[in-house]
Amino acid sequence: xxxxxxxxxxxxxxxxxxxxxxxxxxxxxxxxxxxxxxxxxxxxxxxxxxxxxxxxxxxxxxxxxxxxxxxxxxxxxxxxxxxxxxxxxxxxxxxxxxxxxxxxxxxxxxxxxxxxxxxxxxxxxxxxxxxxxxxxxxxxxxxxxxxxxxxxxxxxxxxxxxxxxxxxxxxxxxxxxxxxxxxxxxxxxxxxxxxxxxxxxxxxxxxxxxxxxxxxxxxxxxxxxxxxxxxxxxxxxxxxxxxxxxxxxxxxxxxxxxxxxxxxxxxxxxxxxxxxxxxxxxxxxxxxxxxxxxxxxxxxxxxxxxxxxxxxxxxxxxxxxxxxxxxx
Amino acid sequence: xxxxxxxxxxxxxxxxxxxxxxxxxxxxxxxxxxxxxxxxxxxxxxxxxxxxxxxxxxxxxxxxxxxxxxxxxxxxxxxxxxxxxxxxxxxxxxxxxxxxxxxxxxxxxxxxxxxxxxxxxxxxxxxxxxxxxxxxxxxxxxxxxxxxxxxxxxxxxxxxxxxxxxxxxxxxxxxxxxxxxxxxxxxxxxxxxxxxxxxxxxxxxxxxxxxxxxxxxxxxxxxxxxxxxxxxxxxxxxxxxxxxxxxxxxxxxxxxxxxxxxxxxxxxxxxxxxxxxxxxxxxxxxxxxxxxxxxxxxxxxxxxxxxxxxxxxxxxxxxxxxxxxxxx
Numbered sequence: 001x002x003x004x005x006x007x008x009x010x011x012x013x014x015x016x017x018x019x020x021x022x023x024x025x026x027x028x029x030x031x032x033x034x035x036x037x038x039x040x041x042x043x044x045x046x047x048x049x050x051x052x053x054x055x056x057x058x059x060x061x062x063x064x065x066x067x068x069x070x071x072x073x074x075x076x077x078x079x080x081x082x083x084x085x086x087x088x089x090x091x092x093x094x095x096x097x098x099x100x101x102x103x104x105x106x107x108x109x110x111x112x113x114x115x116x117x118x119x120x121x122x123x124x125x126x127x128x129x130x131x132x133x134x135x136x137x138x139x140x141x142x143x144x145x146x147x148x149x150x151x152x153x154x155x156x157x158x159x160x161x162x163x164x165x166x167x168x169x170x171x172x173x174x175x176x177x178x179x180x181x182x183x184x185x186x187x188x189x190x191x192x193x194x195x196x197x198x199x200x201x202x203x204x205x206x207x208x209x210x211x212x213x214x215x216x217x218x219x220x221x222x223x224x225x226x227x228x229x230x231x232x233x234x235x236x237x238x239x240x241x242x243x244x245x246x247x248x249x250x251x252x253x254x255x256x257x258x259x260x261x262x263x264x265x266x267x268x269x270x271x272x273x274x275x276x277x278x279x280x281x282x283x284x285x286x287x288x289x290x291x292x293x294x295x296x297x298x299x300x301x302x303x304x305x306x307x308x309x310x311x312x313x314x315x316x317x318x319x320x321x322x323x324x325x326x327x328x
Numbered sequence: 329x330x331x332x333x334x335x336x337x338x339x340x341x342x343x344x345x346x347x348x349x350x351x352x353x354x355x356x357x358x359x360x361x362x363x364x365x366x367x368x369x370x371x372x373x374x375x376x377x378x379x380x381x382x383x384x385x386x387x388x389x390x391x392x393x394x395x396x397x398x399x400x401x402x403x404x405x406x407x408x409x410x411x412x413x414x415x416x417x418x419x420x421x422x423x424x425x426x427x428x429x430x431x432x433x434x435x436x437x438x439x440x441x442x443x444x445x446x447x448x449x450x451x452x453x454x455x456x457x458x459x460x461x462x463x464x465x466x467x468x469x470x471x472x473x474x475x476x477x478x479x480x481x482x483x484x485x486x487x488x489x490x491x492x493x494x495x496x497x498x499x500x501x502x503x504x505x506x507x508x509x510x511x512x513x514x515x516x517x518x519x520x521x522x523x524x525x526x527x528x529x530x531x532x533x534x535x536x537x538x539x540x541x542x543x544x545x546x547x548x549x550x551x552x553x554x555x556x557x558x559x560x561x562x563x564x565x566x567x568x569x570x571x572x573x574x575x576x577x578x579x580x581x582x583x584x585x586x587x588x589x590x591x592x593x594x595x596x597x598x599x600x601x602x603x604x605x606x607x608x609x610x611x612x613x614x615x616x617x618x619x620x621x622x623x624x625x626x627x628x629x630x631x632x633x634x635x636x637x638x639x640x641x642x643x644x645x646x647x648x649x650x651x652x653x654x655x656x
Contacts, residue, residue: 026382033561047384047396054354054382054398056375061557062528065582068375070382088557194522194550200390211552212562220565222522224539224552229389229416232656233361234540237548237648254393264656321565328560328592 006161009134011122012142015104018120019150022102025074027147029057030092034213035080035106036060038137040205041295042078042144044252051152060088064095073100078143080105080136082126084112093117106139132167137296159286163293166284170293171300174280178301185273186308189244192271194222196238197246198261200229201254202292206299210246214306218317228254228261236264244271246305248298251277252291275301334489337462339450340470343432346448347478350430353402355475357385358420362541363408363434364388366465368533369623370406370472372580379480388416392423401428406471408433408464410454412440421445434467460495465624487614491621494612498621499628502608506629513601514636517572520599522550524566525574526589528557529582530620534627538574542634546645556582556589564592572599574633576626579605580619603629 008016027046029039039057046055058066060079071077077096081089084107094117096103105118108126115121122143125134132138141160148154189195195215199207208225215223226235228247239245245265249258265272277294280301285293310317322328336344355374357367367385374383386394388407399405405424409417412435422445424431433446436454443449450471453462460466469488476482517523523543527535536553543551554563556575567573573593577586593600605622608629613621638645650656 033558036558036561044394047394047398049397051397056384059555059557059561061585062555062582065585066372066375066529067581069377069379070375086561201394212558217562217565222550222552222566224550227387227390229387230361230364230540232651233364233387233414234545236650236656237545238550253395254390257389257393260656264650267654268650322592322596323560323565326595328564328588 005158006165008142008146008161009122009139011120012139012146015120015122015143016146016150018102019076019147023074024053024076024147024151026070027053027055028063028068028071028075028077028096029055030060030063030077030096031080031089032060032086034209035082035086035089037205037209037213038140039078039080040208041137041202041292042140044202045141045144045292049148049154049156053147053151060086060092063092064088071096071099071101075099075101076147077101077103078106079103079114079118080107081112081114082108084109084114086114090114090117104143106136132171133164137299138164138167141292156289159289160292163285163289167293167296170280170282170285170297174297174301175304177280178304182304182308185305186312188271189309190312192221192244195244195246196224196226197248198226198228198231198258199248199250200227200257201250201252203248203250203252203258203295203298206295206302207246207248209299210302210306214302214317217323218306218319219309219313219315228257231261232264239265239269241270243269244273245269246273246275249274249276249278250291250294250298252294333486334493336470336474336489337450337467339448340467340474343448343450343471344474344478346430347404347475351402352381352404352475352479354398355381355383356391356396356399356403356405356424357383358388358391358405358424359408359417360388360414362537363410363414363417365533365537365541366468367406367408368536369465369530369620370468372530373469373472373620377476377482377484381475381479388414388420391420392416399424399427399429403427403429404475405429405431406434407431407442407446408435409440409442410436412437412442414442418442418445432471434464460499461492465627466492466495469620484617487617488620491613491617495621495624498608498610498613498625502625502629503632505608506632510632510636513633514640516599517637518640520549520572523572523574524552524554525576526554526556526559527576527578528555528585529578529580531576531578531580531586531623531626534623534630535574535576537627538630538634542630542645545651546634546647547637547641547643556585559589560592567593567597569598571597572601573597574601574603577602577604577606578619578622578626580622
């Protein structure tokens with residue numbers, strides 16, 4: 001891969017070397033909750049870019065019980081769990097291996113059951129010191145675009161790597177730009193019982209993650225991630241001047257869906273928080289892959305919104321009543 | 329197809345005759361809102377049964393803008409719109425045809441733009457006089473299992489047809505059995521600001537439909553269809569004795585996910601409405617396809633719950649503030 005100026009993660013490279021020896025017919029993206037949400041952009045990429053390889057995305061336990069007939073020796077199953085201990089995802093790894101599939105685990109914990117059970121694992125970085133190119137969403141893209149290059153001679157990997165190399169500075173600038181807006185969001189929404197999120201295409205997973213992980217799990221605020229295209233076929237009847245919406249505008253091909261949803265919401269809603277990737281300084285991100293990179297930036301910025309909301313509510317993001325505390 | 333005792337719909341049969349002449353590589357299920365939700369069970373069926381043919385399900389406008397690379401001459405695109413006028417779905421039909429795909433439209437209106445633009449259309453019955461075997465979910469299954477028989481020699485169609493033939497009597501008995509429970513549901517929930525629904529596998533679309541069409545669209549009640557497997561990775565932190573949940577238990581392979589979600593919810597929630605397909609009299613439904621038929625029964629019974637909720641709230645299911653009334 002001499003055309004890559006920026007090298008892929010060395011553990012990803014090992015996976016790609018193995019993939020060169022194999023025929024892959026389909027890819028399954030398998031994880032739970034936030035770890036599943038970070039795979040949505042890769043499903044979008046596969047749909048847009050893959051000529052032969054097909055893909056599906058399932059919550060781990062659904063994957064096991066649904067038992068897709070296409071799962072077999074020509075399958076690649078990519079799994080993710082931050083701690084590497086999520087029981088359903090560890091189980092899904094064993095299940096996929098038993099079917100003869102190649103399994104690759106993403107995790108922050110190389111000593112975890114997930115890493116130990118998978119054929120390959122890739123450790124991603126996490127936390128304030130981690131550089132964006134080494135974090136979970138970026139590693140997912142290195143795997144996905146790497147697979148596309150190895151298996152289908154797709155030429156986007158170099159552009160993605162060059163862009164990911166510059167992603168940290170994009171994050172830093174976006175976070176600085178959004179500081180006041182995030183604080184304002186926290187102040188305005190601290191007493192709201194429900195907050196909807198909305199997006200489409202590669203950005204939908206970001207809305208989903210904010211809805212189920214940040215709002216429902218970490219803040220005990222009611223929520224639902226509405227697909228911007230589905231909005232006009234049911235959900236939009238819920239909006240009025242009292243109902244808060246976070247509307248994401250990305251840069252991919254489905255942006256017209258998000259723009260239409262925003263335009264309607266501006267007429268009948270009042271409590272709107274709009275994050276538009278167009279307004280961020282994306283210097284260093286290749287023009288051709290901006291649509292794919294936007295969800296990563298939106299996701300990072302939304303975390304700042306979550307932090308400010310938690311501050312205002314005196315409800316730390318780490319607070320739980322059931323998770324890790326009771327049997328389930 | 330001499331092994332079929334009960335004949336498939338004659339328009340479905342025309343589609344199947346055409347399919348015998350073609351090679352189909354992939355199927356796209358394309359529609360919006362409730363018409364999309366009724367295709368979820370068919371996606372589940374394809375995942376479980378199809379050896380070669382792969383499938384995906386998209387909201388119509390997402391389908392157009394995502395523009396899946398696999399869409400082409402060996403694609404079958406199944407679209408649905410009750411009125412046949414949903415602009416995005418009509419547009420998706422033209423889009424798919426331009427790509428060389430075979431298009432089949434399901435609609436209640438044979439004279440509609442959707443029916444006229446698609447290569448084939450199938451009119452389904454609707455309303456109180458319609459027999460279950462001729463309604464939308466059943467017609468979808470005739471197409472899906474018909475395709476599987478024609479293209480892959482799958483042998484489930486005869487069992488499905490025999491079961492669909494008996495579905496009306498299953499509906500009638502289930503509706504009678506649930507009369508009191510539906511009334512009680514309406515009374516207990518008339519002042520609730522939010523009601524969650526939950527299911528997995530082939531039943532998830534039913535939960536989704538009730539959430540976005542019945543609750544959000546027709547009753548202006550906040551909602552979100554939670555996937556029973558995802559529940560434990562975020563959403564479950566929202567439940568307490570004050571938060572109402574409708575939990576569906578089907579009969580397919582993912583039932584353990586729904587049972588686990590119910591079991592947890594019974595410990596920490598109080599306002600639970602449980603619809604368990606096991607408790608219905610499924611006489612005449614083939615044992616081997618009960619899992620596939622359960623969502624149809626759950627969906628029909630839930631409509632009765634919707635009616636009673638609407639009665640109690642003096643908010644007719646036909647009432648809208650935006651749909652058909654303003655530009656969008």
